[in-house]
Amino acid sequence: xxxxxxxxxxxxxxxxxxxxxxxxxxxxxxxxxxxxxxxxxxxxxxxxxxxxxxxxxxxxxxxxxxxxxxxxxxxxxxxxxxxxxxxxxxxxxxxxxxxxxxxxxxxxxxxxxxxxxxxxxxxxxxxxxxxxxxxxxxxxxxxxxxxxxxxxxxxxxxxxxxxxxxxxxxxxxxxxxxxxxxxxxxxxxxxxxxxxxxxxxxxxxxxxxxxxxxxxxxxxxxxxxxxxxxxxxxxxxxxxxxxxxxxxxxxxxxxxxxxxxxxxxxxxxxxxxxxxxxxxxxxxxxxxxxxxxxxxxxxxxxxxxxxxxxxxxxxxxxxxxxxxxxxxxxxxxxxxxxxxxxxxxxxxxxxxxxxxxxxxxxxxxxxxxxxxxxxxxxxxxxxxxxxxxxxxxxxxxxxxxxxxxxxxxxxxxxxxxxxxxxxxxxxx
Numbered sequence: 093x094x095x096x097x098x099x100x101x102x103x104x105x106x107x108x109x110x111x112x113x114x115x116x117x118x119x120x121x122x123x124x125x126x127x128x129x130x131x132x133x134x135x136x137x138x139x140x141x142x143x144x145x146x147x148x149x150x151x152x153x154x155x156x157x158x159x160x161x162x163x164x165x166x167x168x169x170x171x172x173x174x175x176x177x178x179x180x181x182x183x184x185x186x187x188x189x190x191x192x193x194x195x196x197x198x199x200x201x202x203x204x205x206x207x208x209x210x211x212x213x214x215x216x217x218x219x220x221x222x223x224x225x226x227x228x229x230x231x232x233x234x235x236x237x238x239x240x241x242x243x244x245x246x247x248x249x250x251x252x253x254x255x256x257x258x259x260x261x262x263x264x265x266x267x268x269x270x271x272x273x274x275x276x277x278x279x280x281x282x283x284x285x286x287x288x289x290x291x292x293x294x295x296x297x298x299x300x301x302x303x304x305x306x307x308x309x310x311x312x313x314x315x316x317x318x319x320x321x322x323x324x325x326x327x328x329x330x331x332x333x334x335x336x337x338x339x340x341x342x343x344x345x346x347x348x349x350x351x352x353x354x355x356x357x358x359x360x361x362x363x364x365x366x367x368x369x370x371x372x373x374x375x376x377x378x379x380x381x382x383x384x385x386x387x388x389x390x391x392x393x394x395x396x397x398x399x400x401x402x403x404x405x406x407x408x409x410x411x412x413x414x415x416x417x418x419x420x421x422x423x424x425x426x427x428x429x430x431x432x433x434x435x436x437x438x439x440x441x442x443x444x445x446x447x448x449x450x451x452x453x454x455x456x457x458x459x460x461x462x463x464x465x466x467x468x469x470x471x472x473x474x475x476x477x478x479x480x481x482x483x484x485x486x487x488x489x490x491x492x493x494x495x496x497x498x499x500x501x502x503x504x505x506x507x508x509x510x511x512x513x514x515x516x517x518x519x520x
Contacts, residue, residue, distance in 0.1 A: 132271075158185070161213075285498065337370060358400065
């Protein structure tokens with residue numbers, strides 16, 4: 093086997109051994125592989141590459157044609173192949189820094205701050221120094237490596253060091269071992285898991301399209317006829333959630349936190365659970381409540397409508413807005429708040445790391461609402477589009493749960509590919 097090597101320099105690999113759960117380990121683990129699987133040093137199968145950030149003081153290094161992966165790209169697209177990034181750099185930025193353009197198919201793992209998030213490049217890109225990147229050789233499918241790293245996210249965090257900020261250092265990255273089958277089996281496993289991920293991606297696109305159409309409908313209506321209200325005048329409730337005592341999943345009700353509110357929708361994947369007996373009735377979410385992330389930096393002011401019918405509440409970092417039906421239609425009003433997200437994001441007060449939105453601040457916000465004469469017809473159309481979005485995202489959750497159930501069993505060799513194909517075929 094030809095050794096792929098590394099292109100990172102720095103300290104030599106660690107000689108310690110830290111086993112993961114299924115298919116990843118720092119050092120060669122004392123773990124038997126299932127028949128047909130073997131432990132191999134990752135650097136024998138893939139070239140390890142580092143990333144870099146061009147100088148922020150040089151405007152000419154930024155906003156060019158080269159996608160540049162930062163931490164936010166990874167946290168927002170965990171497990172996905174990405175073709176665009178929030179920031180781009182220029183050829184001059186590449187030439188005057190240690191950043192390198194890596195090929196499509198490169199697997200990128202965040203190693204600092206938000207450790208353990210993985211994305212795969214769909215086109216040539218560069219990355220920040222917050223990532224370790226692997227360019228896979230012919231013996232390792234890049235998609236298969238992506239699934240290993242997704243499966244072992246908690247293990248990657250255990251491989252990291254630090255008190256305030258966790259970091260996986262290069263000595264550990266250079267010593268990583270993976271447990272893999274032959275390439276044709278890797279490809280078959282990727283085919284099973286990829287079929288689920290493809291359906292999830294299609295559903296998310298459908299949900300996004302429905303949400304965009306709904307927002308366009310709302311904007312057309314406000315241009316035709318609208319009225320301004322202060323938020324406190326049209327809400328019956330503006331309240332922060334509590335600080336729940338969490339319990340094991342499934343034993344209580346879902347607690348929506350900051351991480352759940354993403355791109356004008358709620359993703360319950362990062363949620364935890366609390367006992368329903370500890371939640372005040374007014375903090376049990378109702379359909380068409382609006383949720384606002386009210387603390388922190390980066391995601392402060394992020395807004396989402398609650399359109400799910402599952403029992404849920406919010407934690408102390410999230411504010412619930414509940415509208416008075418006698419004054420405004422809750423469906424239309426929710427879109428008014430969504431449309432004001434940029435303004436809400438600018439309202440935070442406080443020092444770095446402690447920025448927050450108060451109830452009084454939100455209550456004083458003045459927004460444009462659709463006139464009552466248009467609300468009835470508009471609400472029906474918006475609700476229909478919201479139902480499309482909600483059902484699509486609900487199916488995403490169930491398909492994601494199935495993928496996460498199959499993932500460890502396939503990657504460890506416990507489940508045969510043909511049996512997994514039957515399971516997936518029954519739901520697609």
